[in-house]
Amino acid sequence: MNEIALSEEQRDCLQELINVAMGRASDKLARYLDTFVHLQVPHIDLIASESLPSSFAESYADDGVSLVSQGFYGEDGILGEALLIYRSNDAQGIAEILGYEPDDVSEVEQLTDISSILTTTFLNGLAEQIENQLAYSAPRVVSALETALESHLHQLSFNWDLALKVDISYQVTDYSFNCDMILLIPGEAIQNIQKVLDRILNEF
Amino acid sequence: MSIPVLICDDSTLARKQVKKSLPADWDVTTQFATNGREAVDILRQEKFAVLFLDLTMPELDGIGVLEINKAEKLVDFVIVVSADIQPEMQQKVTELGALAFIQKPVNTNKLSEILQQYGLL
Numbered sequence: 554m555n556e557i558a559l560s561e562e563q564r565d566c567l568q569e570l571i572n573v574a575m576g577r578a579s580d581k582l583a584r585y586l587d588t589f590v591h592l593q594v595p596h597i598d599l600i601a602s603e604s605l606p607s608s609f610a611e612s613y614a615d616d617g618v619s620l621v622s623q624g625f626y627g628e629d630g631i632l633g634e635a636l637l638i639y640r641s642n643d644a645q646g647i648a649e650i651l652g653y654e655p656d657d658v659s660e661v662e663q664l665t666d667i668s669s670i671l672t673t674t675f676l677n678g679l680a681e682q683i684e685n686q687l688a689y690s691a692p693r694v695v696s697a698l699e700t701a702l703e704s705h706l707h708q709l710s711f712n713w714d715l716a717l718k719v720d721i722s723y724q725v726t727d728y729s730f731n732c733d734m735i736l737l738i739p740g741e742a743i744q745n746i747q748k749v750l751d752r753i754l755n756e757f
Numbered sequence: 758m759s760i761p762v763l764i765c766d767d768s769t770l771a772r773k774q775v776k777k778s779l780p781a782d783w784d785v786t787t788q789f790a791t792n793g794r795e796a797v798d799i800l801r802q803e804k805f806a807v808l809f810l811d812l813t814m815p816e817l818d819g820i821g822v823l824e825i826n827k828a829e830k831l832v833d834f835v836i837v838v839s840a841d842i843q844p845e846m847q848q849k850v851t852e853l854g855a856l857a858f859i860q861k862p863v864n865t866n867k868l869s870e871i872l873q874q875y876g877l878l
Contacts, residue, residue: 562769569768572813573861576840583843592813592841682862757773 557599557715557743563750564597567719570753571595574678575721575734581674582667588727596720599743602710606703612733613638619660621668622705624690625676630745631685633716633738634709635676637668640731661694668692671723671734683749713739717746759784760877761804765796765822766811766838771861775809775838778863783878793817800831807877808832810855812839812846823853836871838863 559567572595579590600608619639626632669692680687695705710716716739724731738746762785766772772789779785788805790796794816796808808826812819819837826832837850840861847858857871872878 565768566770569770569861572768572840576842576861580842580844583845589843589845594813594815754770757770757777 559597559599559717559747559750562754563747566750566754567746568595568597570679570682571597571719571721571736573682574675575723577678578671578675578734579723581670582723582725585670586725586728588725591724591726593722593724598718598720600716600718600737602714602716602739605710605716605737606706609702609706613640618702619664620695620702620705621664621672621692622695622709623668623672623692625687626690627680627685627687629685629749630742631683631687631738631749632742633736635672636735636737637664637671638733638735639664664694665692667732671732675721675734683753685749709737710739715740715743717743759786760806761785762787762807762809763790763796763799763805763832764788764809765790765793765814765819766809767792767814768811771811771838774861775863778865778868780865780869780872780878783872793819793822796822797825797831800826801829805832807834807836810835810837812837812841812850820849820853823850823855827854834875834877836868 575592575595579592583590617640621637623635624632625635672692673689676687676689695701716737719736721734721736722731723734764772764775764787766775776787779787788799790799792814796810797817800808810819810822819839823835826835835855836857836859837855838859838861839846842860850858856875859867859871869878
């Protein structure tokens with residue numbers, strides 16, 4: 554494993570960038586659903602690829618979860634994956650929130666709708682602050698089936714040893730609907746994001 | 758005489774961003790608070806003309822500071838500088854007596870406009 558660590562200043566800087574990006578995503582969701590999204594302080598960590606599946610299992614052991622996974626890549630070697638995770642109970646509530654009739658659209662489409670609002674707004678907000686242009690891959694929906702989730706996580710962690718992991722929680726209070734966003738910035742992209750953070754820190 | 762200004766945010770970067778975006782010709786002395794609790798303690802001891810206030814903070818959040826300020830009238834001008842820009846939040850801070858709401862990251866022109874509007878500049 555490489556010796557990578559974020560300095561205190563880098564962590565503070567990244568957290569502030571994430572705060573602003575998640576603030577924008579929440580605002581978009583709040584306006585879309587005409588509700589209020591409760592914001593919490595994001596959690597930033599470094600994670601080894603082999604512990605990704607077990608850290609997932611720990612957080613979501615008792616709940617079936619569905620997730621929408623979307624890759625992003627930009628200039629200067631900035632890239633990563635944004636995961637939106639829904640507990641199955643909440644996923645069922647999404648149709649109600651969006652005002653869909655039963656059988657109107659599939660659960661997959663509903664998850665993709667919410668995810669595109671949150672992920673795109675979040676990543677655009679992040680890109681703007683770091684003066685980067687991000688491109689996105691098509692979102693992939695991974696169903697609540699345990700085997701599908703596990704193989705997706707293995708596939709995600711295939712190319713790297715260590716990733717920067719940011720945990721963000723969106724809580725829609727009116728509808729008691731929660732979803733978590735996990736941002737994974739793997740391998741060399743960590744050093745590339747560190748350079749960006751240093752550049753921003755030098756401006757202030 | 759320079760105007761005493763308190764900047765309250767748990768992020769070092771955000772505090773510096775606010776300080777740097779203050780108009781160059783505005784004669785101020787700035788002080789920092791790293792959370793709401795610290796801000797209240799400072800405000801109870803010293804008189805400040807303007808408070809720049811973040812919302813999402815540990816110990817005591819921005820809403821908590823506004824509630825205390827409403828009861829104790831510690832500082833007249835509170836400008837909220839927040840990443841949480843939801844309509845409901847903007848309404849809430851206005852009801853609690855905040856003068857203005859600025860979206861993060863702070864825009865220098867927008868800040869000058871607000872300061873001029875309230876005769877602070």
